[in-house]
Amino acid sequence: MFQLTCVSHGPALANPLPKPLEHGVVAAAYAARAAAMAVFNPELIVVFAPDHYTDIHLELVPPFCVGLQCNAVADYGGFAGRLNVPSELAARCARFLRETDIDIAVSHSMKVDHGFSQPLHNVCGGVGRYPVLPICINTTCNPLSPFRRIRKLGEAVGAFARETGKRVAFLASGGLSHHPANIFPQDLSGAPDRVKNYLMHGAESGDMTVADWHKYLGEQTVLGGRSVIEGRRTAKDFRINREWDERFLGALTKGDYSVFDSWDETDIVREAGVAAMEIQQWIAAASAAQIAGVQPLVVDAHVTTVEYRLSVAVAHADPLPG
Amino acid sequence: MKLTSFFADGRERFGALRDRSVVDFTSHAAGFRHAAGVGLGSVLELIEAGVEGIAFAETLLASYDRDPAGFASYSIDAITWRTPVLRPSKLCCIAFNNTANSGRILKGPKHPALFTKPASALIGHLAAIECRPEYGRVHPEPELAVVIGRRAKRISADEAYDHVFGYTIHNDITSPTMRDEDTFHYRAIHPRDGNPLEIEYLESWVSYPGRYKGSDTFACVGPCIVTRDEIPNPHTLTVTCHHKDMLVTEDNTENLYYKVPELLEFITRYVTLEPGDIISMGTALKKSARGGAVQNVDLNRFGGPVSVTIDKIGTLTNTVAHLNP
Numbered sequence: 001m002f003q004l005t006c007v008s009h010g011p012a013l014a015n016p017l018p019k020p021l022e023h024g025v026v027a028a029a030y031a032a033r034a035a036a037m038a039v040f041n042p043e044l045i046v047v048f049a050p051d052h053y054t055d056i057h058l059e060l061v062p063p064f065c066v067g068l069q070c071n072a073v074a075d076y077g078g079f080a081g082r083l084n085v086p087s088e089l090a091a092r093c094a095r096f097l098r099e100t101d102i103d104i105a106v107s108h109s110m111k112v113d114h115g116f117s118q119p120l121h122n123v124c125g126g127v128g129r130y131p132v133l134p135i136c137i138n139t140t141c142n143p144l145s146p147f148r149r150i151r152k153l154g155e156a157v158g159a160f161a162r163e164t165g166k167r168v169a170f171l172a173s174g175g176l177s178h179h180p181a182n183i184f185p186q187d188l189s190g191a192p193d194r195v196k197n198y199l200m201h202g203a204e205s206g207d208m209t210v211a212d213w214h215k216y217l218g219e220q221t222v223l224g225g226r227s228v229i230e231g232r233r234t235a236k237d238f239r240i241n242r243e244w245d246e247r248f249l250g251a252l253t254k255g256d257y258s259v260f261d262s263w264d265e266t267d268i269v270r271e272a273g274v275a276a277m278e279i280q281q282w283i284a285a286a287s288a289a290q291i292a293g294v295q296p297l298v299v300d301a302h303v304t305t306v307e308y309r310l311s312v313a314v315a316h317a318d319p320l321p322g
Numbered sequence: 323m324k325l326t327s328f329f330a331d332g333r334e335r336f337g338a339l340r341d342r343s344v345v346d347f348t349s350h351a352a353g354f355r356h357a358a359g360v361g362l363g364s365v366l367e368l369i370e371a372g373v374e375g376i377a378f379a380e381t382l383l384a385s386y387d388r389d390p391a392g393f394a395s396y397s398i399d400a401i402t403w404r405t406p407v408l409r410p411s412k413l414c415c416i417a418f419n420n421t422a423n424s425g426r427i428l429k430g431p432k433h434p435a436l437f438t439k440p441a442s443a444l445i446g447h448l449a450a451i452e453c454r455p456e457y458g459r460v461h462p463e464p465e466l467a468v469v470i471g472r473r474a475k476r477i478s479a480d481e482a483y484d485h486v487f488g489y490t491i492h493n494d495i496t497s498p499t500m501r502d503e504d505t506f507h508y509r510a511i512h513p514r515d516g517n518p519l520e521i522e523y524l525e526s527w528v529s530y531p532g533r534y535k536g537s538d539t540f541a542c543v544g545p546c547i548v549t550r551d552e553i554p555n556p557h558t559l560t561v562t563c564h565h566k567d568m569l570v571t572e573d574n575t576e577n578l579y580y581k582v583p584e585l586l587e588f589i590t591r592y593v594t595l596e597p598g599d600i601i602s603m604g605t606a607l608k609k610s611a612r613g614g615a616v617q618n619v620d621l622n623r624f625g626g627p628v629s630v631t632i633d634k635i636g637t638l639t640n641t642v643a644h645l646n647p
Contacts, residue, residue, distance in 0.1 A: 024373040031374035034362075035381035038350040039392055125354040
């Protein structure tokens with residue numbers, strides 16, 4: 001039996017300042033998914049989420065990576081703790097994927113941030129509550145993988161999930177439209193040296209520790225909130241684009257994920273921001289769930305208020321009857 | 323949704339009523355925390371979680387409706403009922419809040435009169451009201467009770483319902499004997515009118531309700547909390563009180579003198595209300611067609627059971643236990 005949950009994540013989502021009027025809608029949608037997860041009581045959760053330069057830096061960027069062991073760090077909006085990763089099963093997943101022509105990387109010591117830990121905390125009751133298979137899809141550092149490969153990855157994971165014979169929940173973390181390009185620059189030329197060096201080499205650069213980086217992200221989050229309060233930045237600056245979101249959600253609910261194969265990264269970034277590419281996490285998870293077997297996907301909430309500095313959505317697909 | 327707390331199978335639990343069963347939420351909620359870090363492991367925590375708590379509980383109940391096999395559920399005949407919120411920070415009760423009282427008040431305030439009861443006085447549905455010989459007369463007072471959902475301090479009447487989580491029943495057990503014993507007719511000391519450095523004595527009355535309203539088991543509350551969405555207007559509800567099989571009072575909450583919005587505005591000017599707190603709206607005391615009054619029901623002399631029924635909420639029944647001095 002399988003289930004799918006797709007949610008946005010974001011530092012400002014955990015502690016929105018300013019808090020939008022629509023926060024109750026979002027919080028209720030998360031809580032409803034938490035209840036559904038509790039009822040489903042998964043034997044395994046496969047999480048698709050990105051890293052935000054906590055573990056992966058530009059000197060070596062795997063397109064996708066499965067963690068055989070994993071710890072969540074205490075970043076702004078994140079929840080620290082050891083993920084309950086069944087290592088042997090994770091290794092078996094990696095072998096299965098490679099035999100299916102998906103050359104996934106592995107990490108024997110993965111570190112994840114709020115991209116993973118926020119939905120695990122909010123939807124699953126904690127990072128260590130259930131056995132988790134963490135799959136990090138790079139949606140942060142250029143170049144990204146084409147959508148067709150993401151769909152194929154998801155389908156292969158779905159096929160693996162079926163083979164486990166377990167009750168598996170697929171959890172996607174990311175999106176929708178938003179543009180934190182000042183924090184995660186695609187072009188390093190304008191970034192301060194210490195940030196540039198950290199993004200390239202991580203703490204090895206000697207300019208910033210991981211803790212410094214998380215502090216920097218927290219400060220940037222607070223500054224982002226202040227810029228909204230003071231009216232210096234608007235939804236347009238964050239490329240929050242309701243129309244684009246609805247195009248994505250509309251296509252997703254139709255259930256033919258091959259339509260995304262032709263979606264173009266350049267167009268998406270122009271219309272919906274650099275981090276809108278996190279929809280790849282949703283497409284991978286939805287593809288996995290579809291192959292494994294779930295009911296049609298339903299959108300529970302979609303809020304495009306500027307206070308979050310991102311477009312927030314929650315969606316799910318229930319288990320098949322019986 | 324009707325939420326309650328109960329004891330079954332060797333442990334404390336909470337859940338929602340469905341027909342003649344209680345659907346247990348305890349195991350599904352264990353360990354979950356809403357965004358602000360509060361758990362969801364009790365009725366109080368669900369209330370504190372606000373819209374998240376409601377959404378969590380509604381989703382659990384919808385899942386039960388689709389597939390009951392995924393839940394533990396208990397017959398309502400097989401549980402020990404607790405008060406829905408086990409230990410609210412306080413019960414705030416409104417005295418003389420019925421239009422029928424106006425002819426009885428010889429002198430009183432021109433605003434709501436408020437007293438509080440301790441959480442240690444609480445008992446749930448079907449629990450026994452403890453009566454001891456020294457309590458003298460002990461009578462029931464059937465009341466609609468408001469359960470607070472969000473902290474409220476100096477709120478306006480317009481905002482009041484935003485702070486209401488739901489409604490329950492309070493049988494405000496009262497001992498008029500102890501009230502008489504704990505009432506002082508005395509000379510109060512005041513600064514002398516016109517000369518604040520001197521004093522004068524003024525004849526006065528004061529009564530302390532610690533015993534006659536706050537003794538153990540004197541706050542029967544339950545059997546459940548009905549969420550606000552199911553009772554859009556709390557001032558259209560019939561309230562009846564039965565002693566044994568006799569209908570004692572039959573009233574309607576439209577007869578409450580002060581209504582929920584103005585009461586919450588008044589109370590929160592002085593007292594901050596916390597999630598789970600109970601506001602008892604005042605006694606429904608219109609006599610039934612057969613006559614009598616709640617004051618005629620001496621539980622210490624005649625025993626129980628005593629029941630309070632309110633539309634859309636249910637029936638709260640309590641027995642009486644006669645204890646030694």
